[in-house]
Each structure stands twice: as structure tokens, then as C-alpha cells.
Amino acid sequence: MKLQPPQLAQRFFSWYCRNHLHDSILGDLDERFYLDLQKHSPRKAKIRYWLGVFSFISRFTLKRDRKTSYQNPHAMLMLKSNLIGSLRFLNRNKGFAFINILGLTIGMTSFLLILFFVNHELSFDNFHQNREHVFRVNFAFEDNSGNKSTLVNSPPAFAPGIRGKFPEMTRVSQMRYAMNCLLANGELSFYEDHGYYADSVFLEILKFDFSSGSPSTALDEPNSIVITKEMAKKYFGHTNAVGSTLLLNNGIPLKVTGIMSTIPTNSHLNFDFLISFPTYVVPDGYASDLTSWDWLGFHTYVELENQTDPIHFQEKLEQLFRDIHPEDDHPMQPIVQNLSDIYLGSSDMTDDVASHMRTGSRLNIYSLMAIAVLILIIAAFNFSNLSNAISVNRSKGTGIRKVIGAQRRTIMWQLLTETMVITLSCLVLAYGLSILLFPKIAWLMEWDLALSFTKVVSTLPIMTITAMLIGLSAGLYPALLLSRFNIIKSLKQELKIGSRNPFQFKNMLMLLQFSISIGLISATFVLTQQINYLRNRATGFDKDNVVVIKMLPEDMSRYFKVYKEQLMQYSAVRGISRSDRSVGEAWPFSGILRTDEGPEHGKMIFFNLTDHDYFKTMGIDVLDGRTFSQQNRRDSTDAVVINRKAATFLDLDNPVGQQVHFFDLEGPRTIIGVVENFNYTSLHQDIGPVAMVLPFIDLEYMYVRFADSNPTDNIHLLETTWEQISSGAPMESRFLDDNLNQLYKSEERLSYLIRFFSGLSIFLASLGLYGIVAFMINNRIKEFGIRKVLGASALSLHLLFVKQYVYQVLIAMTLVAPILHYYLNRWLQAFAYRIVIEWWVYPLSTLLLLVIALMTVIYQTIKAARENPSGILRSE
Amino acid sequence: MKSSLGEFEEIVLLLVAVQHNEAYGLSITTAIEEKLRRNVTLSSVHTALYRLEEKGFVRSEVGGSSKERGGRSKRIFKITAAGKKTLEASRESRNMLWGMIPKIAFEGI
Numbered sequence: 001m002k003l004q005p006p007q008l009a010q011r012f013f014s015w016y017c018r019n020h021l022h023d024s025i026l027g028d029l030d031e032r033f034y035l036d037l038q039k040h041s042p043r044k045a046k047i048r049y050w051l052g053v054f055s056f057i058s059r060f061t062l063k064r065d066r067k068t069s070y071q072n073p074h075a076m077l078m079l080k081s082n083l084i085g086s087l088r089f090l091n092r093n094k095g096f097a098f099i100n101i102l103g104l105t106i107g108m109t110s111f112l113l114i115l116f117f118v119n120h121e122l123s124f125d126n127f128h129q130n131r132e133h134v135f136r137v138n139f140a141f142e143d144n145s146g147n148k149s150t151l152v153n154s155p156p157a158f159a160p161g162i163r164g165k166f167p168e169m170t171r172v173s174q175m176r177y178a179m180n181c182l183l184a185n186g187e188l189s190f191y192e193d194h195g196y197y198a199d200s201v202f203l204e205i206l207k208f209d210f211s212s213g214s215p216s217t218a219l220d221e222p223n224s225i226v227i228t229k230e231m232a233k234k235y236f237g238h239t240n241a242v243g244s245t246l247l248l249n250n251g252i253p254l255k256v257t258g259i260m261s262t263i264p265t266n267s268h269l270n271f272d273f274l275i276s277f278p279t280y281v282v283p284d285g286y287a288s289d290l291t292s293w294d295w296l297g298f299h300t301y302v303e304l305e306n307q308t309d310p311i312h313f314q315e316k317l318e319q320l321f322r323d324i325h326p327e328d329d330h331p332m333q334p335i336v337q338n339l340s341d342i343y344l345g346s347s348d349m350t351d352d353v354a355s356h357m358r359t360g361s362r363l364n365i366y367s368l369m370a371i372a373v374l375i376l377i378i379a380a381f382n383f384s385n386l387s388n389a390i391s392v393n394r395s396k397g398t399g400i401r402k403v404i405g406a407q408r409r410t411i412m413w414q415l416l417t418e419t420m421v422i423t424l425s426c427l428v429l430a431y432g433l434s435i436l437l438f439p440k441i442a443w444l445m446e447w448d449l450a451l452s453f454t455k456v457v458s459t460l461p462i463m464t465i466t467a468m469l470i471g472l473s474a475g476l477y478p479a480l481l482l483s484r485f486n487i488i489k490s491l492k493q494e495l496k497i498g499s500r501n502p503f504q505f506k507n508m509l510m511l512l513q514f515s516i517s518i519g520l521i522s523a524t525f526v527l528t529q530q531i532n533y534l535r536n537r538a539t540g541f542d543k544d545n546v547v548v549i550k551m552l553p554e555d556m557s558r559y560f561k562v563y564k565e566q567l568m569q570y571s572a573v574r575g576i577s578r579s580d581r582s583v584g585e586a587w588p589f590s591g592i593l594r595t596d597e598g599p600e601h602g603k604m605i606f607f608n609l610t611d612h613d614y615f616k617t618m619g620i621d622v623l624d625g626r627t628f629s630q631q632n633r634r635d636s637t638d639a640v641v642i643n644r645k646a647a648t649f650l651d652l653d654n655p656v657g658q659q660v661h662f663f664d665l666e667g668p669r670t671i672i673g674v675v676e677n678f679n680y681t682s683l684h685q686d687i688g689p690v691a692m693v694l695p696f697i698d699l700e701y702m703y704v705r706f707a708d709s710n711p712t713d714n715i716h717l718l719e720t721t722w723e724q725i726s727s728g729a730p731m732e733s734r735f736l737d738d739n740l741n742q743l744y745k746s747e748e749r750l751s752y753l754i755r756f757f758s759g760l761s762i763f764l765a766s767l768g769l770y771g772i773v774a775f776m777i778n779n780r781i782k783e784f785g786i787r788k789v790l791g792a793s794a795l796s797l798h799l800l801f802v803k804q805y806v807y808q809v810l811i812a813m814t815l816v817a818p819i820l821h822y823y824l825n826r827w828l829q830a831f832a833y834r835i836v837i838e839w840w841v842y843p844l845s846t847l848l849l850l851v852i853a854l855m856t857v858i859y860q861t862i863k864a865a866r867e868n869p870s871g872i873l874r875s876e
Numbered sequence: 877m878k879s880s881l882g883e884f885e886e887i888v889l890l891l892v893a894v895q896h897n898e899a900y901g902l903s904i905t906t907a908i909e910e911k912l913r914r915n916v917t918l919s920s921v922h923t924a925l926y927r928l929e930e931k932g933f934v935r936s937e938v939g940g941s942s943k944e945r946g947g948r949s950k951r952i953f954k955i956t957a958a959g960k961k962t963l964e965a966s967r968e969s970r971n972m973l974w975g976m977i978p979k980i981a982f983e984g985i
Contacts, residue, residue: 027948028902034944055919060926
């Protein structure tokens with residue numbers, strides 16, 4: 001074997017010297033090496049070679065050639081030439097360009113729209129500088145049957161009780177939801193339900209901008225109110241309202257001590273006004289007062305020192321509650337929740353006072369993100385596939401470029417510039433389109449946000465990177481492929497794509513597209529079925545033709561009797577009743593105890609106040625005993641009606657006549673009747689044990705059952721009668737079934753969105769398929785002609801194309817069905833009442849996709865099959 | 877004169893002229909080693925050549941290759957008009973100086 005120069009030295013030289021001198025120097029070194037071999041030992045020759053390599057390190061060898069001066073004399077000129085070439089190519093292949101740009105723009109627009117929304121959801125409460133140190137204290141408790149619930153509420157004695165007790169806690173404040181507020185400035189009065197009672201410490205913990213007034217003192221005095229700019233305009237016509245007075249519930253004057261700027265829409269607290277906490281008085285008839293450690297009706301926020309571990313603080317609070325009730329096995333458990341986690345982390349908690357805190361859902365965000373990414377993937381695959389396929393059409397041009405002397409890199413750059421130009425212009429289009437469309441979508445989806453310049457700009461980096469990645473990945477494969485082609489072959493246009501190997505890159509992409517489409521269609525089916533199921537499921541009461549009226553409790557006690565008498569004169573009205581909580585709302589808990597058992601057997605039961613006609617009006621069946629009766633005067637202090645579930649819950653075989661104690665009510669109560677189970681709240685939750693007693697405080701809700709559904713007439717009747725008797729007191733009426741459908745709003749919106757996007761995905765997938773098939777037919781039209789000449793039928797020509805896609809779609813189904821089945825079932829777990837996913841959902845979705853996809857194919861194959869073979873084959 | 881010529885550079889430039897159309901790094905190195913009996917490294921010759929090229933006294937072009945060179949082509953250096961002029965000027969000034977040496981100066985050395 002002949003001795004060779006040391007390779008490592010060569011490699012080292014090639015590494016440091018990368019200019020035009022490289023070859024001549026290395027050649028000289030090699031040549032000298034062989035001369036040396038004749039004179040010296042191989043070892044010495046090698047050493048001299050190494051020394052030579054090192055001694056060549058100098059400014060001449062280290063300097064890199066400027067590429068422009070050698071390979072591309074004018075980089076900008078080259079770019080311009082590439083651009084012109086691309087534009088000409090696109091112009092010649094208009095269909096291809098159109099499909100690509102349309103598909104990619106749609107994909108990017110959807111992605112952007114969702115990105116705007118998700119960004120907003122993730123930005124909740126981040127305008128509070130101190131958000132890392134602010135926590136809300138929630139309370140979890142377990143009833144005796146082991147059901148655990150978490151409320152975002154806390155007892156009124158809690159905040160004063162812990163104030164100053166823990167050195168790591170710098171501030172604590174509590175709020176009370178201001179329900180049923182009638183605010184008035186003279187004649188101008190509105191019913192307001194977005195407000196809280198809060199103190200100045202609250203404004204120190206959670207800072208909201210004030211446009212006038214001082215946040216540190218505004219809520220100190222009793223009878224003070226702080227309102228937003230919008231509210232100031234509404235009541236006073238201007239924002240200079242500090243010092244003016246608003247009348248609360250026709251009796252309590254409130255002095256306006258501050259005006260707040262608009263509350264950001266990404267605040268979990270959603271309010272228009274804050275009344276100073278000392279103004280709050282517990283209404284008459286409530287069983288608890290402000291010294292209670294059990295009444296979960298307030299919201300407590302704390303601010304902790306910088307370095308505090310919230311878990312440690314939470315343990316201290318737990319100890320506090322164990323100390324208060326040492327005998328209690330299941331004390332209420334305080335849960336410390338960070339401010340930045342409140343919006344998305346509270347979807348499994350309830351707000352017992354039903355204030356208007358905003359809660360989001362992580363699941364929804366994740367689903368949306370997944371959908372956005374999937375749609376973008378489909379669009380990107382289309383783009384990649386089409387660019388790939390069409391690139392063969394330009395092999396001649398590439399061949400000529402190569403003959404002239406273009407290097408592989410030049411050709412790759414040309415193709416990449418082209419895909420980049422397309423993706424970036426799609427990005428620009430997508431931005432324009434999404435900014436135009438966003439208000440419309442936000443309105444449809446009830447997204448409470450408006451786009452701002454900064455919001456749009458903040459998405460730019462991620463979108464640009466995504467677009468570049470799409471451009472790169474779509475352009476890279478054809479660029480690599482095309483630049484590798486043999487010059488002669490590409491000039492003779494002997495290159496073919498369209499191998500029928502299912503594992504070919506392009507076919508894999510199609511398979512994935514089909515999988516995504518099938519997945520989205522199936523998800524649409526399941527979601528729609530579930531929502532319809534929830535809407536139409538028997539709830540244990542008759543929800544049709546009932547109007548729910550909400551009014552101030554004082555108005556209720558003042559006008560109810562007259563109103564009822566007036567309304568009952570009409571034949572259309574079948575029944576009227578009242579309750580404290582409406583169906584569909586979260587019902588509060590109460591402690592309950594059988595009189596024949598010790599206090600350790602106390603249990604938590606859902607609780608409501610209802611009047612005599614409640615069960616008749618709502619259409620709830622009475623199973624045993626009787627319901628409240630007007631004749632029996634003792635019912636109001638002595639009687640309770642429970643549901644079937646409660647009977648088993650209390651372990652009573654013959655409940656009627658048995659006696660129970662309520663923790664919040666005086667004296668024992670006798671169970672006078674058992675009613676059928678009914679879904680008093682949303683069908684996310686199973687029916688729990690319920691107890692109902694006659695009202696001892698003023699009620700809020702009134703129900704009117706009509707004989708038939710005649711929405712406009714019925715509401716008109718209610719309103720005119722109300723005006724005659726009440727001299728303009730506020731009230732709100734809604735149909736009960738509308739009210740209940742509201743409960744599934746979030747699911748319904750998700751289903752709209754998925755329906756929309758699955759449509760989009762089918763459209764995009766078909767678009768891609770259309771492009772590919774059009775191209776393939778174009779390339780194989782001669783093959784068609786020859787087959788026809790040889791006697792192939794039109795049908796067999798169809799099959800030639802269609803077969804492959806049918807296979808692909810079927811493979812896609814088997815791939816996607818198990819994964820999807822798992823996730824859909826997980827989604828359904830959130831509902832106590834749910835459908836079983838039918839097996840045929842997946843084949844049906846597949847069939848749907850197949851039909852739509854094949855329609856796009858068949859249209860083209862028919863055209864191709866009809867072509868006269870002589871016409872195709874003549875020109876060669 | 878814009879650029880001056882070092883002693884070593886002058887030798888290299890002369891050899892470029894000597895090896896008319898055949899001069900490249902290694903050939904010049906060998907010539908210096910064999911004809912002038914001077915030890916010189918390959919890289920210093922190359923560096924001198926590149927410097928001469930920078931100064932515009934030589935120009936280079938890609939020349940033939942051989943098997944010993946691993947198929948890599950030579951860089952053939954050719955003298956330019958400016959190079960020729962510089963060499964001539966250098967020679968003239970030397971001749972002039974030689975002519976100015978008084979005979980007595982070399983006597984008795």
C-alpha cells in the first residue's frame with residue numbers, strides 16, 4: 001500500500017483554510033510529501049507534512065473568500081432573479097399558487113385567531129405587579145358521605161381572625177358579593193349585580209387604577225362607594241362624580257369616593273363598583289352573622305411576604321381550624337391559591353354566592369391549542385406536498401440552470417426563497433384577515449376581549465418563526481430532491497413522482513391529514529350528541545313554558561301577593577311559586593342531623609327555600625307524604641320536604657314523620673314529604689340530597705308556569721302586569737329552558753368551534769388532495785391514453801386513482817380511532833350524565849371524509865378518462 | 877516607488893521569471909533549496925508569492941494537477957509588467973551601486 005499524507009493533517013488544513021488557496025497549497029504539500037518519501041523516512045515525511053500544515057497558518061490562508069466575489073457575483077441580483085423566477089413560475093401555475101396560498105392563509109388565520117384568544121386567557125391577572133405574593137383562600141370540606149367540594153368562599157370571621165397573627169402575612173382583606181343592588185341617582189336607577197363590599201386593604205392587595213379619589217382611603221368610611229368610569233357615565237353623565245351620592249336599595253345613601261379606570265377584561269374579578277365593607281349588614285333572617293367561622297359567603301385575599309412558602313402558610317391555617325373545632329373529624333380545609341392560578345385553576349370550584357368572577361378552563365385552552373396546531377399542520381402538509389409534487393414540473397428549468405453552472409446550493413436557495421416568499425405573504429394575509437375577522441369571532445364565541453396593537457405585535461415572533469419553519473420544511477424536501485437530480489435526466493424530463501409506495505413521504509403526510517380530519521369530524525359528532533343529550537334529558541321537572549323572574553327580595557315581599565293574584569286571573573297562567581335559589585344555580589349546603597342520632601352523624605345536604613306551590617309549578621312528582629300546605633300553619637317552622645336521594649342519604653326507610661335538625665335553623669323539623677329526584681343544577685353534576693323548607697327570608701326568584709309556549713305574549717303579560725302594580729321596580733324575566741341551556745354554553749361553544757374547524761380541515765384536506773390529483777393526472781395523462789387504447793374502461797381508470805386514497809383513509813381511521821376514543825371518553829367524564837360513544841361514529845366520520853375527498857378526485861378523473869386518447873398521444 | 881521589494885521576495889520573483897509559466901510554490905521552494913542552497917520552508921515561499929501578488933508583481937492562475945497532488949491543481953504564478961519593472965529597477969540600482977564602488981574598496985579584503 002502506498003504511503004499517503006496524514007489525513008488528519010489534511011483535514012485540519014481544510015478546516016482552517018477555506019479559500020481559493022486551499023487546493024494549490026494542499027497540492028504542494030502532497031507533492032512535497034511524495035518527494036520527501038524518496039529522500040527521507042516516512043516518519044520524517046509525515047512530520048514535515050504536519051509542520052508544513054501548521055506553518056501555513058497565516059492571514060492569507062485564514063481569510064475566507066467572500067462568496068459574492070467568487071460564486072454569486074451579486075447576491076442581491078441573485079435574490080432578485082430568484083424572486084422573478086418564482087413569480088413567473090407561480091404565474092404559470094396559477095392553480096397551484098392559488099391552492100397553496102388559500103390553504104396556508106386559512107390555516108394561519110385560524111391559528112392566529114386562536115393564538116389571540118389563548119394569549120388572553122393566559123394573561124389573566126398579570127397586570128397586578130405583586131401577583132406572585134397574592135393568594136385567595138378557598139375552603140374545601142368533605143361531608144360524611146365523602147363528597148369533597150371546594151368553594152372559593154370563606155367565612156366572615158376568618159379574615160379578622162387571622163389579621164396580624166402571622167408575621168409572613170402582610171395584608172388580608174375580605175369581600176362580600178353585593179347581590180341585588182338597586183342603585184339610583186334621583187330618577188335614574190338600575191339593577192346592578194357586578195359589585196362587592198370591600199375595604200381599602202383590598203385595594204392595596206389588588207391594585208386597580210383610579211382616575212380620581214384615593215384608593216388608600218376611599219373605602220374606609222361606611223356608606224362609601226367606588227365606581228368605574230363607565231358606571232359614572234351611566235349614572236351621572238360624566239366621570240367627575242366624586243362627592244356625588246347614589247342611593248342603594250331605595251334607602252342607603254352612598255357617597256362616591258373614587259372613580260376607577262375600566263377594569264381590564266383579563267381580571268378574574270369582574271365588577272363595576274365597590275361598596276365600603278363597613279356598609280355591609282347581614283340581612284334579616286340570616287342564620288349567621290359576621291362572627292361566624294362556618295358561613296362560606298365571603299372571599300378572602302391575602303398578601304404574603306416575598307419568601308413565604310404558600311404551602312407552609314396553608315398548613316398554619318389548617319392548624320388554626322383544627323384548634324377552633326378540635327372535636328371535628330373533617331374540619332374545613334383552607335386552600336391557598338395563587339392569584340395567577342385563580343382564573344384557570346378554579347373550574348372545579350364553586351362560588352357559593354354566585355358572584356361574577358371569571359373562570360376559564362384549561363381543557364378548553366388545550367383543546368383549542370390542539371385544534372389550532374392541527375389545522376396549521378394540515379395546511380402546512382398541503383403546502384409541502386404540493387410544492388413537492390409541482391417541483392417536478394420545473395426539473396427542466398433546474399437542469400438548464402445546472403448546465404449553465406448553478407451549484408446545488410444555488411438551486412436549493414432558489415426553491416427555498418420561493419416557499420419563503422409564499423409563506424411570508426400568507427402570513428401577511430393571515431394577519432390582515434384575522435384582524436378583520438376577530439371582532440366577529442369574538443362576538444360569536446362570547447370572548448370578552450378586544451384586540452390591541454400590542455396584543456397583535458406580541459404574536460409576531462412566534463408567527464414569524466412558525467411561518468419560516470413551514471416555508472423551510474415545505475421547501476427543503478423538494479429543494480433537496482430537485483437539486484440532486486441528474487442534469488440529463490431532468491432535461492429529458494424523465495423524472496417521475498407518484499410512486500404508489502404508501503410509506504413515501506408525501507403519502508405519509510396525506511395519511512396524517514386524513515387522520516386529523518377524521519378525528520375532528522368524530523369529535524364533532526360526539527360533542528353534538530352529548531350537548532343534545534344534556535338539553536333533552538329528563539330533569540325530573542317540567543322545564544318547558546316556565547318563566548323565571550328575578551327581582552329584589554324587598555320587592556318580592558312587597559309585591560308578590562298582588563302580582564300573583566293579578567296573574568292568576570289569566571287562563572294562560574297555570575301556577576306561580578317562589579324560591580331562594582333557582583334551578584341551574586349552585587345550591588348552598590346546610591348541615592343536617594337526624595334527631596335520633598348524635599351530633600357526630602351530621603351531614604351536609606343541599607338546601608333551598610321554596611314556597612307552597614313550588615312542586616306543583618315546577619312539575620316535580622311527590623312520591624310520599626305531602627308538600628307544604630297553606631292550611632297547616634306549623635309548616636313554616638316545622639316542616640321539611642326532601643328528595644328521594646336525601647332519604648337514602650339519611651338512611652331513612654320511612655322518612656315521612658321523621659324529625660331532623662338543621663345546623664342553621666332553630667328547632668327540629670318534621671319530614672312531611674319525599675319528592676322525586678330532580679336536576680336542580682347542571683348535568684355536569686349528579687343529583688345530590690336536597691332539603692327544602694318554607695322561606696324565612698325574602699326570596700329572589702319567582703316562577704310562572706304557562707299553559708302553552710307563546711313567548712312574546714307570555715313575557716308581555718308578565719311585564720305589563722308588573723308595571724301596573726310595581727311602579728317601575730326592576731325585574732328580569734327569562735324562560736327556564738333558556739336559562740338551563742346557558743349551563744352548557746361552554747360546551748356548546750367548544751362544539752361550534754370544533755364543528756367549524758372540522759369543516760375547515762375537510763376543506764383543506766380536500767384542497768390538498770385536489771391539487772395533488774390534478775398534478776398527478778397531468779403527469780400521467782399519457783399513461784391514461786395508452787391504457788385507454790389498450791381497452792381500459794373508464795371505471796378502471798377511476799379505480800387506479802381512487803384505490804390508493806381509500807386505503808389511506810381507512811388506515812387513517814384505524815390509527816386515529818383508538819386515540820380519539822380515549823380522549824373523548826376523558827372529556828365525557830366531566831359530566832355526571834353522559835352518552836356512550838357509539839362505535840359507528842368513527843366509520844361514519846371516515847365515510848363522510850371519503851365521500852367529500854373522493855368527489856374532488858372523481859371530478860378530475862372523469863375529465864381525464866373522457867379525454868380522447870388520440871388527442872393526448874398524438875403530440876410527442 | 878510604491879512598494880519595495882524585500883531580499884527574499886526578490887529571489888522568489890526572480891525565480892518566478894526563471895521558471896517561465898511553470899512556477900508554483902513547491903517548484904520555487906525546491907529551486908531555492910537546490911540552486912541557492914538555502915533552507916526555506918514551503919509556507920514562507922507561498923507567503924512571499926501571495927505578498928507579491930498583493931503588490932501586483934505577479935499574477936496567478938489555476939494550473940495543471942497531477943496524481944501526486946491528489947488531483948489538486950497548482951497555482952501557477954506569472955510575472956507582471958510591474959514585476960518586471962521592479963526587477964529591472966532593482967538590477968539597475970545594484971549595477972549603478974556596483975559601478976560606484978571604488979576599486980580601492982575591495983583591495984586587501
